[in-house]
Amino acid sequence: MLFNSYAFIFVYLPVTFAAFFLTAKYICNRASTLVLVLASFIFYGYWDVHYVPLLFASITFNYLVGRQIGLTNNQRLWLIFGVVVNVALLGYFKYTDFFLITVNNISGSDFDLPHIILPLGISFFTFTQSAYLVDAYRGEAAKHDFLTYCEFVTIFPHLIAGPIINHKKMLPQFIAEKTFHINIENIAIGLTLFAMGLVKKVMIADNLAPIANNVFSRADSLTFLESWVGALAYTFQLYFDFSGYSEMAIGLGLMFNLKLPVNFNSPYQSKNIIDFWRRWHMTLGTWVKDYLYIPMGGNRQGELKKMRNLFVSMLIIGLWHGAGWTFILWGEFMGCC
Structure with missing residues (x-):
């Protein structure tokens, strides 16, 4: 689900916002946290529900390894085990096809490509959790329950496009009492940042994309001027797309009283x-x-x-x-x- 989609802006965001704060007000903070975790899994599963179990398995694995690092004398072995599994998971999904293509080109072999679909946000949640394991090994990771850890990894403003968040700065926010109460100032600032990012994404980046795509699709027959137009269009498309998403993420976080790190x-x-x-x-x-x-x-x-x-x-x-x-x-x- 994209931040600039109608489904997100007019359905997902208002429903999640209302459910989170109403649950905190009329039931309890723990139930509100559960609502946000479930909403974040729904957000992720909207793209492809088949990869939700993978995300949940990754979270469970890293949480258990992190706890084991804090409980055992073989901390280094558990850290290496956790990081290797994380890197292997990322490598399998993101680099298998690239590796086989390279082998085929170098050796003249003809290995079939599996054409593995890259799970959304896997680079972000892999790096986020690997950092958590390292900090657990360093004795810098505070102990939190599984539900709070799930929220740390899955919180939807950062899940698919960053920023990469750090548990030392984010976990205390997830359990702070003020997080569960509506803050009008945070909502106003958050909506402003989200609107600014949305304009950058929709009105600038998305309008530059067709120009850049057209030029790059016929790279072998471009004039000097067309080459520069394509290069500049892509340069500013990338700039405003990333800048827009970064601002939207921070704005969304503030609406839920969460201060995500500046990324751009x-x-x-x-x-x-x-x-x-x-x-x-x-x-x-x-x-x-x-x-x-x-x-x-x-x-x-x-x-x-x-x-x-x-x-x-x-x-x-x-x-x-x-x-x-x-x-x-x-x-x-x-x-x-």
Whole structure:
């Protein structure tokens, strides 16, 4: 279900909003949390109900592994087990076809492609939960019940397009008493941000998309001017699409008294490539810094290893964005910059 669809704006959002706050008022906060969790699963299942069990299994697995990390002396083994399973799940769905295509091209073999459909949001909920396991290993993950953990992973404003959220900042909000009471100021700000994002998505990005698609569909017969028109149309389509979704997500969160992290901060105003990556997909950059770059050594082991760590981090960011050599080369180029 897309944020800009009629079904979401006129049915799903008002029904979920009313059900959440009415349940909190007339029944209890726990029941209200359950309503929001079920609504988020419905939101996810609207795209394809067949992948709801996969999402639920992933949540259950990571919650149990996280608890086991906190209860056992073999914390490192449980962490490795949890992260490997998460990465394997993501790799199977997102990169199997790409891997087989590469093998076929290099070896001349003819492996059949399974054409696996990528589950919606799998990159986001995989990274979110892997970070939770790492923090559990570090002793930084507070213990919460399964229902609250489900809400953390599935909360619909972030589930399919980010931002990547962190349990240390979000879990306390899910159980705070003020979360379950209507806040007119938050609703007003949230609606404003949602409307701004909706305009960017529908009126700008979606109108630029046909222009970019038309140009890229006939790349072998373009004039100089058409090439620039297509490149600029795609550049601003991507910008306003991502910016719009980021603002809509934050706005939706505020309507439910949740402060999601800022994920986009005018990256085309950046002064250099480092500044760009501090502004573009900010939560992904933070995740890579905290759970990949710094654990590899960051900038603490000399300039050469710092460059290596930056290169690997950007390579992972490139691969995260898509399964293809163009994404890998793009990540390598960003790493070299």
